[in-house]
Amino acid sequence: MNNQPILEINNLKVIFGDKVILENINLKLHKKEIMAIVGPNGGGKTTLLKTILGIYKPVAGEIRIFGKKYKRLPKGFVGYLPQKDLINYNFPILVKDVVCMGRKILKPFPSILNEEDKDSCYEALKKVGMEKFIKESFSSLSGGQKQRVLIARLLAMQPKILMFDEPSTGLDVVGQEDFYELINELRMENDIAILMVTHDIGVISNYVDTVACLNKSIHFHGSPKDGKLPDVLEKVFGKNIQLIVHDHQCLTCKGHIHE
Ligand SMILES: Nc1ncnc2c1ncn2[C@@H]1O[C@H](COP(=O)(O)OP(=O)(O)O)[C@@H](O)[C@H]1O
Ligand SMILES: [Mg+2]
The missing domain is CATH 3.40.50.300 (P-loop containing nucleotide triphosphate hydrolases)
Structure with a gap:
Protein backbone atom coordinates (compact mmCIF):
# COMPACT_ATOMS: atom_id res chain seq x y z
CA MET A 1 0.00 0.00 0.00
CA ASN A 2 1.25 3.44 -0.84
CA ASN A 3 1.11 5.20 2.49
CA GLN A 4 2.93 8.33 1.46
CA PRO A 5 1.43 11.33 3.25
CA ILE A 6 -0.61 13.76 1.17
CA LEU A 7 0.78 16.54 3.32
CA GLU A 8 3.95 16.59 5.37
CA ILE A 9 5.10 19.49 7.52
CA ASN A 10 8.66 19.48 8.81
CA ASN A 11 10.07 21.80 11.49
CA LEU A 12 7.86 24.67 10.43
CA LYS A 13 8.40 28.08 11.98
CA VAL A 14 6.31 31.19 11.38
CA ILE A 15 6.93 34.63 12.86
CA PHE A 16 4.95 37.86 12.66
CA GLY A 17 7.28 40.81 13.29
CA ASP A 18 9.50 39.55 16.08
CA LYS A 19 6.82 37.29 17.59
CA VAL A 20 7.14 33.55 17.11
CA ILE A 21 3.67 32.24 16.24
CA LEU A 22 4.54 28.66 15.26
CA GLU A 23 7.68 26.63 15.83
CA ASN A 24 8.84 23.03 15.54
CA ILE A 25 5.64 22.01 13.76
CA ASN A 26 5.83 18.46 12.42
CA LEU A 27 2.70 16.82 11.03
CA LYS A 28 1.77 14.19 8.48
CA PRO A 58 7.46 30.24 6.99
CA VAL A 59 10.90 31.45 8.12
CA ALA A 60 12.05 27.86 8.61
CA GLY A 61 10.93 24.35 7.77
CA GLU A 62 9.12 22.98 4.77
CA ILE A 63 5.78 21.66 3.60
CA ARG A 64 5.62 18.77 1.14
CA ILE A 65 2.72 17.37 -0.81
CA PHE A 66 3.04 13.73 -1.89
CA GLY A 67 6.65 13.92 -0.75
CA VAL A 78 -6.71 22.23 -1.02
CA GLY A 79 -10.33 23.24 -0.51
CA TYR A 80 -10.38 25.76 2.35
CA LEU A 81 -13.40 26.93 4.30
CA PRO A 82 -12.39 29.89 6.48
CA GLN A 83 -13.83 30.84 9.87
CA LYS A 84 -17.46 31.87 9.50
CA ASP A 85 -16.93 35.51 10.36
CA LEU A 86 -14.90 35.85 7.17
CA ILE A 87 -17.71 34.65 4.87
CA ASN A 88 -20.45 36.92 3.53
CA TYR A 89 -23.52 34.73 3.92
CA ASN A 90 -26.00 37.20 2.43
CA PHE A 91 -24.42 37.67 -0.95
CA PRO A 92 -27.22 37.59 -3.58
CA ILE A 93 -26.29 34.51 -5.61
CA LEU A 94 -27.88 31.20 -6.61
CA VAL A 95 -26.72 27.92 -5.09
CA LYS A 96 -25.59 26.66 -8.50
CA ASP A 97 -23.41 29.73 -9.02
CA VAL A 98 -21.77 29.30 -5.61
CA VAL A 99 -20.78 25.75 -6.54
CA CYS A 100 -19.69 26.72 -10.05
CA MET A 101 -17.30 29.30 -8.59
CA GLY A 102 -15.29 26.37 -7.24
CA ARG A 103 -15.11 24.80 -10.68
CA LYS A 104 -14.15 28.05 -12.38
CA ILE A 105 -11.00 28.25 -10.28
CA LEU A 106 -9.69 25.25 -12.24
CA LYS A 107 -10.32 26.78 -15.67
CA PRO A 108 -8.02 29.14 -17.49
CA PHE A 109 -9.41 32.64 -18.08
CA PRO A 110 -12.17 33.39 -19.13
CA SER A 111 -13.29 30.36 -17.04
CA ILE A 112 -16.19 29.21 -19.18
CA LEU A 113 -17.80 26.02 -17.93
CA ASN A 114 -18.68 23.22 -20.34
CA GLU A 115 -21.29 20.48 -19.83
CA GLU A 116 -18.80 18.25 -18.05
CA ASP A 117 -17.98 21.04 -15.59
CA LYS A 118 -21.66 21.63 -14.95
CA ASP A 119 -22.17 17.91 -14.31
CA SER A 120 -19.30 18.02 -11.81
CA CYS A 121 -20.98 20.91 -10.00
CA TYR A 122 -24.22 18.94 -9.82
CA GLU A 123 -22.35 15.87 -8.57
CA ALA A 124 -20.66 17.98 -5.89
CA LEU A 125 -24.05 19.24 -4.69
CA LYS A 126 -25.31 15.68 -4.66
CA LYS A 127 -22.41 14.56 -2.49
CA VAL A 128 -23.51 17.01 0.20
CA GLY A 129 -27.20 16.18 -0.29
CA MET A 130 -28.10 19.65 -1.61
CA GLU A 131 -28.92 18.98 -5.29
CA LYS A 132 -32.60 19.81 -4.76
CA PHE A 133 -31.59 23.36 -3.88
CA ILE A 134 -29.61 24.01 -7.07
CA LYS A 135 -31.87 26.82 -8.27
CA GLU A 136 -32.50 28.38 -4.84
CA SER A 137 -30.97 31.58 -3.64
CA PHE A 138 -28.00 30.93 -1.35
CA SER A 139 -29.10 33.50 1.22
CA SER A 140 -32.46 31.74 1.73
CA LEU A 141 -30.78 28.57 3.12
CA SER A 142 -30.24 27.67 6.77
CA GLY A 143 -26.75 27.89 8.30
CA GLY A 144 -26.12 24.16 7.95
CA GLN A 145 -27.39 24.14 4.35
CA LYS A 146 -25.17 27.08 3.44
CA GLN A 147 -22.21 25.26 4.87
CA ARG A 148 -23.03 22.19 2.75
CA VAL A 149 -23.20 24.31 -0.38
CA LEU A 150 -19.84 25.89 0.45
CA ILE A 151 -18.40 22.41 0.90
CA ALA A 152 -19.86 21.43 -2.50
CA ARG A 153 -18.09 24.45 -3.96
CA LEU A 154 -14.82 23.05 -2.63
CA LEU A 155 -15.62 19.54 -3.88
CA ALA A 156 -16.19 20.92 -7.38
CA MET A 157 -12.44 21.68 -7.40
CA GLN A 158 -11.76 17.96 -6.78
N1 LIG B 1 -1.64 38.63 9.91
C1 LIG B 1 -1.17 38.69 11.16
N2 LIG B 1 -0.23 39.59 11.52
C2 LIG B 1 0.26 39.63 12.78
N3 LIG B 1 -0.12 38.81 13.78
C3 LIG B 1 -1.06 37.88 13.48
C4 LIG B 1 -1.63 37.77 12.17
N4 LIG B 1 -2.54 36.75 12.17
C5 LIG B 1 -2.52 36.26 13.43
N5 LIG B 1 -1.64 36.93 14.20
C6 LIG B 1 -1.31 36.63 15.61
O1 LIG B 1 -0.84 35.29 15.63
C7 LIG B 1 -1.30 34.61 16.78
C8 LIG B 1 -2.05 33.37 16.34
O2 LIG B 1 -3.28 33.74 15.70
P1 LIG B 1 -4.24 32.69 15.02
O3 LIG B 1 -3.44 31.85 14.10
O4 LIG B 1 -5.37 33.46 14.45
O5 LIG B 1 -4.70 31.84 16.29
P2 LIG B 1 -5.94 30.84 16.45
O6 LIG B 1 -6.52 30.58 15.11
O7 LIG B 1 -5.34 29.63 17.11
O8 LIG B 1 -6.90 31.53 17.38
C9 LIG B 1 -2.16 35.61 17.55
O9 LIG B 1 -1.35 36.19 18.54
C10 LIG B 1 -2.53 36.63 16.51
O10 LIG B 1 -2.73 37.88 17.11
MG1 LIG C 1 -8.43 30.91 14.36
Missing part, protein backbone atom coordinates in the same frame (compact mmCIF):
# COMPACT_ATOMS: atom_id res chain seq x y z
CA LEU A 29 -1.67 13.88 6.93
CA HIS A 30 -2.64 10.74 5.00
CA LYS A 31 -5.34 9.87 2.49
CA LYS A 32 -8.75 9.42 4.14
CA GLU A 33 -7.46 10.74 7.46
CA ILE A 34 -9.46 13.26 9.50
CA MET A 35 -7.18 15.34 11.69
CA ALA A 36 -8.46 17.82 14.25
CA ILE A 37 -6.32 20.73 15.35
CA VAL A 38 -7.29 21.92 18.80
CA GLY A 39 -5.77 24.63 20.94
CA PRO A 40 -6.48 27.87 22.75
CA ASN A 41 -7.42 31.07 20.96
CA GLY A 42 -4.33 32.77 19.60
CA GLY A 43 -2.47 29.44 19.58
CA GLY A 44 -1.71 29.71 15.87
CA LYS A 45 -4.29 27.32 14.40
CA THR A 46 -5.54 29.63 11.65
CA THR A 47 -1.96 30.72 10.95
CA LEU A 48 -1.01 27.09 10.36
CA LEU A 49 -3.83 26.59 7.83
CA LYS A 50 -2.92 29.81 6.04
CA THR A 51 0.74 28.82 5.93
CA ILE A 52 -0.21 25.52 4.29
CA LEU A 53 -2.22 27.53 1.77
CA GLY A 54 0.83 29.68 1.06
CA ILE A 55 -0.75 32.89 2.38
CA TYR A 56 1.99 33.17 5.03
CA LYS A 57 5.61 32.26 4.35
CA LYS A 68 7.56 16.89 -2.94
CA LYS A 69 8.28 20.48 -2.01
CA TYR A 70 6.13 23.04 -3.79
CA LYS A 71 6.43 26.71 -4.58
CA ARG A 72 2.71 27.11 -5.05
CA LEU A 73 -0.06 24.68 -4.24
CA PRO A 74 -1.56 23.19 -7.43
CA LYS A 75 -4.92 24.81 -8.24
CA GLY A 76 -7.72 23.16 -6.31
CA PHE A 77 -5.38 20.90 -4.32
CA PRO A 159 -9.37 18.70 -3.92
CA LYS A 160 -7.07 16.21 -2.22
CA ILE A 161 -7.43 17.96 1.14
CA LEU A 162 -10.36 19.78 2.71
CA MET A 163 -9.42 22.31 5.38
CA PHE A 164 -12.04 23.72 7.71
CA ASP A 165 -11.51 26.45 10.29
CA GLU A 166 -13.99 26.07 13.16
CA PRO A 167 -16.73 24.62 10.95
CA SER A 168 -19.22 23.88 13.71
CA THR A 169 -19.35 27.40 15.11
CA GLY A 170 -22.97 28.53 15.00
CA LEU A 171 -24.37 25.02 14.39
CA ASP A 172 -26.61 23.36 16.98
CA VAL A 173 -25.84 19.86 18.28
CA VAL A 174 -27.76 18.14 15.46
CA GLY A 175 -26.08 20.40 12.89
CA GLN A 176 -22.69 19.51 14.36
CA GLU A 177 -23.40 15.79 14.12
CA ASP A 178 -24.65 16.19 10.55
CA PHE A 179 -21.42 17.96 9.71
CA TYR A 180 -19.23 15.23 11.15
CA GLU A 181 -21.29 12.51 9.44
CA LEU A 182 -20.92 14.37 6.16
CA ILE A 183 -17.15 14.72 6.33
CA ASN A 184 -16.88 11.08 7.31
CA GLU A 185 -18.81 10.09 4.15
CA LEU A 186 -16.83 12.48 1.99
CA ARG A 187 -13.46 11.11 3.00
CA MET A 188 -14.63 7.54 2.49
CA GLU A 189 -15.96 8.17 -0.99
CA ASN A 190 -13.47 10.67 -2.33
CA ASP A 191 -9.97 9.65 -1.20
CA ILE A 192 -9.46 12.98 0.45
CA ALA A 193 -7.94 13.95 3.77
CA ILE A 194 -9.54 16.43 6.13
CA LEU A 195 -7.72 18.90 8.33
CA MET A 196 -9.96 20.86 10.65
CA VAL A 197 -9.56 23.37 13.41
CA THR A 198 -12.19 22.69 16.04
CA HIS A 199 -13.18 23.24 19.64
CA ASP A 200 -15.48 20.23 19.73
CA ILE A 201 -13.33 18.32 22.18
CA GLY A 202 -16.35 16.36 23.40
CA VAL A 203 -17.30 14.87 20.04
CA ILE A 204 -14.07 14.60 18.10
CA SER A 205 -13.09 11.26 19.59
CA ASN A 206 -16.02 9.69 17.73
CA TYR A 207 -15.15 11.15 14.37
CA VAL A 208 -11.49 12.01 13.97
CA ASP A 209 -8.49 9.74 13.49
CA THR A 210 -5.85 12.05 14.90
CA VAL A 211 -5.69 15.13 17.07
CA ALA A 212 -2.95 17.72 17.01
CA CYS A 213 -2.94 19.94 20.04
CA LEU A 214 -1.40 23.26 19.03
CA ASN A 215 -0.28 26.16 21.12
CA LYS A 216 2.66 27.69 19.25
CA SER A 217 4.10 24.17 18.94
CA ILE A 218 2.47 20.75 18.82
CA HIS A 219 1.94 19.45 22.36
CA PHE A 220 0.30 16.19 21.32
CA HIS A 221 -0.22 14.38 18.05
CA GLY A 222 -2.00 11.07 18.10
CA SER A 223 -5.27 9.25 18.48
CA PRO A 224 -8.06 11.08 20.34
CA LYS A 225 -8.47 7.86 22.32
CA ASP A 226 -4.90 8.06 23.65
CA GLY A 227 -5.12 8.25 27.44
CA LYS A 228 -2.51 11.05 27.48
CA LEU A 229 -4.73 13.51 25.63
CA PRO A 230 -6.83 14.76 28.57
CA ASP A 231 -3.69 15.65 30.54
CA VAL A 232 -2.19 17.46 27.57
CA LEU A 233 -5.42 19.38 26.98
CA GLU A 234 -5.52 20.41 30.61
CA LYS A 235 -1.92 21.59 30.41
CA VAL A 236 -2.46 23.54 27.21
CA PHE A 237 -5.88 25.00 27.95
CA GLY A 238 -5.78 25.27 31.74
CA LYS A 239 -7.77 23.29 34.27
CA ASN A 240 -11.34 23.98 33.17
CA ILE A 241 -11.22 22.20 29.86
CA GLN A 242 -15.00 22.30 29.49
CA LEU A 243 -14.82 26.08 29.46
CA ILE A 244 -12.91 26.43 26.21
CA VAL A 245 -14.25 29.40 24.34
CA HIS A 246 -14.87 29.62 20.62
CA ASP A 247 -13.42 32.67 18.94
CA HIS A 248 -16.82 34.29 19.39
CA GLN A 249 -18.82 32.10 21.69
CA CYS A 250 -18.52 29.76 24.62
CA LEU A 251 -19.31 26.09 24.23
CA THR A 252 -20.60 25.30 27.67
CA CYS A 253 -20.77 28.58 29.54
CA LYS A 254 -24.11 29.45 31.03
CA GLY A 255 -24.68 33.15 30.94
CA HIS A 256 -21.16 34.50 30.83
CA ILE A 257 -17.86 33.89 29.15
CA HIS A 258 -15.10 32.31 31.24
CA GLU A 259 -11.45 32.80 30.46
